[in-house]
Amino acid sequence: MTNITMIRAAAERIKGHARRTPLLSSPFLDEIAGRRVLVKPECLQHTGSFKYRGGRSAVSALDPEVRARGVIAFSSGNHAQGVALAAKEFGIPAVIIMPADAPRLKIENTRAIGAEVVLYDRAGGESREALGDAITAERGLTLIKPYDEPQVIAGQGTTGLEIAAQAQEAGVDSADVLVCCGGGGLTSGIALALEADAPGLRPRPVEPEGFDDVTRSLISGHIETNNQQSGSLCDAILTPSPGQITFPVMQRLCGPGLVVTEDECLHAMALAFQRLKLVAEPGGAAALAAALFHGDEIEGNAVICTISGGNVDADVFQMALNRFEG
Amino acid sequence: MTNITMIRAAAERIKGHARRTPLLSSPFLDEIAGRRVLVKPECLQHTGSFKYRGGRSAVSALDPEVRARGVIAFSSGNHAQGVALAAKEFGIPAVIIMPADAPRLKIENTRAIGAEVVLYDRAGGESREALGDAITAERGLTLIKPYDEPQVIAGQGTTGLEIAAQAQEAGVDSADVLVCCGGGGLTSGIALALEADAPGLRPRPVEPEGFDDVTRSLISGHIETNNQQSGSLCDAILTPSPGQITFPVMQRLCGPGLVVTEDECLHAMALAFQRLKLVAEPGGAAALAAALFHGDEIEGNAVICTISGGNVDADVFQMALNRFEG
Numbered sequence: 001m002t003n004i005t006m007i008r009a010a011a012e013r014i015k016g017h018a019r020r021t022p023l024l025s026s027p028f029l030d031e032i033a034g035r036r037v038l039v040k041p042e043c044l045q046h047t048g049s050f051k052y053r054g055g056r057s058a059v060s061a062l063d064p065e066v067r068a069r070g071v072i073a074f075s076s077g078n079h080a081q082g083v084a085l086a087a088k089e090f091g092i093p094a095v096i097i098m099p100a101d102a103p104r105l106k107i108e109n110t111r112a113i114g115a116e117v118v119l120y121d122r123a124g125g126e127s128r129e130a131l132g133d134a135i136t137a138e139r140g141l142t143l144i145k146p147y148d149e150p151q152v153i154a155g156q157g158t159t160g161l162e163i164a165a166q167a168q169e170a171g172v173d174s175a176d177v178l179v180c181c182g183g184g185g186l187t188s189g190i191a192l193a194l195e196a197d198a199p200g201l202r203p204r205p206v207e208p209e210g211f212d213d214v215t216r217s218l219i220s221g222h223i224e225t226n227n228q229q230s231g232s233l234c235d236a237i238l239t240p241s242p243g244q245i246t247f248p249v250m251q252r253l254c255g256p257g258l259v260v261t262e263d264e265c266l267h268a269m270a271l272a273f274q275r276l277k278l279v280a281e282p283g284g285a286a287a288l289a290a291a292l293f294h295g296d297e298i299e300g301n302a303v304i305c306t307i308s309g310g311n312v313d314a315d316v317f318q319m320a321l322n323r324f325e326g
Numbered sequence: 327m328t329n330i331t332m333i334r335a336a337a338e339r340i341k342g343h344a345r346r347t348p349l350l351s352s353p354f355l356d357e358i359a360g361r362r363v364l365v366k367p368e369c370l371q372h373t374g375s376f377k378y379r380g381g382r383s384a385v386s387a388l389d390p391e392v393r394a395r396g397v398i399a400f401s402s403g404n405h406a407q408g409v410a411l412a413a414k415e416f417g418i419p420a421v422i423i424m425p426a427d428a429p430r431l432k433i434e435n436t437r438a439i440g441a442e443v444v445l446y447d448r449a450g451g452e453s454r455e456a457l458g459d460a461i462t463a464e465r466g467l468t469l470i471k472p473y474d475e476p477q478v479i480a481g482q483g484t485t486g487l488e489i490a491a492q493a494q495e496a497g498v499d500s501a502d503v504l505v506c507c508g509g510g511g512l513t514s515g516i517a518l519a520l521e522a523d524a525p526g527l528r529p530r531p532v533e534p535e536g537f538d539d540v541t542r543s544l545i546s547g548h549i550e551t552n553n554q555q556s557g558s559l560c561d562a563i564l565t566p567s568p569g570q571i572t573f574p575v576m577q578r579l580c581g582p583g584l585v586v587t588e589d590e591c592l593h594a595m596a597l598a599f600q601r602l603k604l605v606a607e608p609g610g611a612a613a614l615a616a617a618l619f620h621g622d623e624i625e626g627n628a629v630i631c632t633i634s635g636g637n638v639d640a641d642v643f644q645m646a647l648n649r650f651e652g
Contacts, residue, residue, distance in 0.1 A: 022348060024370065028438065043603040044350065105600070112354065273643070274431070277369040277605040277636030310603030314651035317599070318644050325640035 001245060002150045004196040007157035007189065010057040014158060017089070018053050019045050021159075023166040023304075026275040032292050036302035038170060039288065040163055041278050043310025047081035047109070049236070049284065050159055050186055050308050051146075055082030057155025058144045059090055067092055072141040074098075074128055076235050077106025078309050079146040084115035095141060097132050103235060105313050122230060147185030148243030156186040160193025160203075163304060167198060172302045174200040176255060178287035180308035181205030181214050182237035184246030190306075191253035201304065204255040206287040208234040208262060214242045214250065215257025223247055233262050233316060236283035236309050258297055264289040269317065270324035272307065281312035282320075327571060328476045330522040333483035333515065336383040340484060343415070344379050345371050347485075349492040349630075352601040358618050362628035364496060365614060366489055367604050369636025373407035373435070375562070375610070376485055376512055376634050377472075381408030383481025384470045385416055393418055398467040400424075400454055403432025404562050404635050405472040410441035421467060423458050429561060431639050448556060473511030474569030482512040486519025486529075489630060493524060498628045500526040502581060504613035506634035507531035507540050508563035510572030516632075517579035527630065530581040532613045534560040534588060540568045540576065541583025549573055559588050559642060562609035562635050584623055590615040595643065596650035598633065607638035608646075 021044050029037045042050035059071060070093035073083040080096040087094035094115040098107055099122035111117050118135070120128045136143060145152060163177060177194060179187040184205065191203040205214045211232060216224040225241040232238055242250065265282045268289035272280045280288065287305035291298070347370050355363045368376035385397060396419035399409040406422040413420035420441040424433055425448035437443050444461070446454045462469060471478060489503060503520060505513040510531065517529040531540045537558060542550040551567040558564055568576065591608045594615035598606045606614065613631035617624070 019348065019350075022345065022370070024345075028435075041603075044348070048603055109354075270640075273605055273640070277367075277374055279599055279603040279605065314596075314599070314647040318647060321640040321644060 002153040002157065002189065002192060004192055006150065006154040007161065007193050010151065010154035011158045011161055013060045014053060014056045014155060017056055018158065020162055021045060023170060024276055028275045029271065029292065033303065034295050035300065037291050038167065038172065038302060038304045039276060039307060040159065040304065041307045042159065043278055043280055043284060043307050047085050048309055048311045049078035049082065050156055051078040051082030052085055053158050054152035054155035054185060055079065055086040055144065058149060058151040059083065059086040061151040062142060066142055069140040070094060071144050072132060072136050073144045073146065074132060075146055076102045078236050078311060080106065080110040080115065081113060083144050084110050084113040088114045095135055097128050103311065103313050106311050147183030148245045150245065153185050153189045153246065157189030157193045159186065159306070160190035161197060163190065164194055164197035164201065167201060167304060172304070173198070175300045175302040175304050176298050177201050177203045178206050178258065178290050178303060178305040179203055180237050180284055180286045180306055181207050183239040184214060184242045184250050186306065186308060187254065188246040188249035191249055195253055202255045203253060205250065205257045206290045207237065207257060207259055208232050208265065208283065208286060209259055211238050212257065212259045213240065215259055217242050217247060218251060218254060218257055234265060234283035234286060236281055237286060258290040258294055260286050260289040260294065264293050266320040267324045268292055269320040273321060274325065278307060279310040279312065279317065280307045281309050282316065284309035328479040328483065328515065328518060330518055332476065332480040333487065333519050336477065336480035337484045337487055339386045340379060340382045340481060343382055344484065346488055347371060349496060350602055354601045355597065355618065359629065360621050361626065363617050364493065364498065364628060364630045365602060365633060366485065366630065367633045368485065369604055369606055369610060369633050373411050374635055374637045375404040375408065376482060377404040377408030378411055379484050380478035380481035380511060381405065381412040381470065384475060384477040385409065385412040387477040388468060392468055395466040396420060397470050398458060398462050399470045399472065400458060401472055402428045402561050404637060406432065406436040406441065407439060409470050410436050410439040414440045421461055423454050429637065429639050432637050473509030474571045476571065479511050479515045479572065483515030483519045485512065485632070486516035487523060489516065490520055490523035490527065493527060493630060499524070501626045501628040501630050502624050503527050503529045504532050504584065504616050504629060504631040505529055506563050506610055506612045506632055507533050509565040510540060510568045510576050512632065512634060513580065514572040514575035517575055521579055528581045529579060531576065531583045532616045533563065533583060533585055534558050534591065534609065534612060535585055537564050538583065538585045539566065541585055543568050543573060544577060544580060544583055560591060560609035560612060562607055563612060584616040584620055586612050586615040586620065590619050592646040593650045594618055595646040599647060600651065604633060605636040605638065605643065606633045607635050608642065610635035
């Protein structure tokens, strides 16, 4: 299980590799939200999402002999790139199993970083696990899970250490911290970091409509599952259910979840373009959307939100601009 | 005349107000350029461009009694917003004279920050100077020039102090530093900072085709003037000629200028979107365009370039994506 000691150790291991992203703001966004909005832009992280933190943390924590045989990951894109870059930096092989309908940019980037990409047909019911198991057994690879893996959570938690320090610099010691949430790796990692370093900051998961498994799980007290597994532009944060490791952490430390529509995510993307000069992907804009358009569900004079990634194809980005820029 | 002592003093005055922007990179851009590319994204600065540094520096340097009467500026947009925000922070009036054909976003933002915007007809030959003189005399305002003003140059120079420190952290002590160049405020400020803190880094101005007054002036040794004053998407860096104060500094400290096409700027914008998750405006992408597409005119294993601003209307941004994203 991940704890704050592991997060601090991960921070040491990824130091000089992962970027310390800034904490940004715009008076125009404050006005829309009706409170101060502080944005942690992990789209500026290497590979364009926070996932590099967890990938680098997990790969660097492996025993060197085990690591040398290589790693494998299942991912629709951002975790893929994070693991692929970490593997490349250590000079070890990486196999990434990706759905064939993942955003083109994410597939291309993963290949360009040097990973071996194996595509599977998500709609056709092909079992990615069977595919992965066969490759893993054959080559002695180590599986790096996208969120339910202690060293991955520890790596994502380094985002929370930075938020704690940067919020204090900005004079904010009490606020909701909205986190774009799929399986809960980033959310639970940030939650553990804030518990230790900024107990006045309350983490809250944000999910897209129709994929609110974490929000429902926090209400029911049990792990709930989504009915669908695809069909949202927010591909980066679509997971069937919270993880076995991440859920208890979120249950203990998180405030209620927030649920945003796809349109609200696109609107937040257009505002991030205009007001922050940042490129956010739909799922990566979910927390900003909650900060801007769900103010009545948020407490305090300030709100902090992650932009978890920016790996969006140009056509989807233009759709956001066309719909929400005058 | 601006010197390094003034730049360090400006850095102290704007500390906690201006953002220390990061130094970003992408292996994909390195590959295109054939060398390491380090990007200083001033589009992430308050008001979306480096101009806030100079605005805040100049307004904060005024005698309090003089400052209280207010300030006035002529600007097509970025300097306008920089001065307007600085004035707002000091609670003083700001009048901004803008061409009526400036990008809509820039006019709207300047008004939204709280400045009084006076539009003039650039094409019709209306004299903005006569307009400004009348307002200035009547209200006792102080004119904040966009580049040929020592405290503005000192503020822009703080970008150079940061580049010097960040390049050293990145292990780069010898490189060309490409700067998007209009009147030369940013270029000369950075040049003075690098002279003091990183003498192995060589500043070089980058200009759009048809507006290469600084490049030609550096060659001839005299202040040269552009034939046209508008007609490029690179509105942020169109000026008739280098300044009386900035030119001698550039002449003493800068390497040869580089000239890029409008298409190269749009291409660089598309790559900044895809690889850096940043929004650059056409003029703000000029230095990145030079780094990526004029490699044979650059020396060394690494190149540093500014993205000077990101205030671009959605339609121009989409034109860049449509033309250069597959």
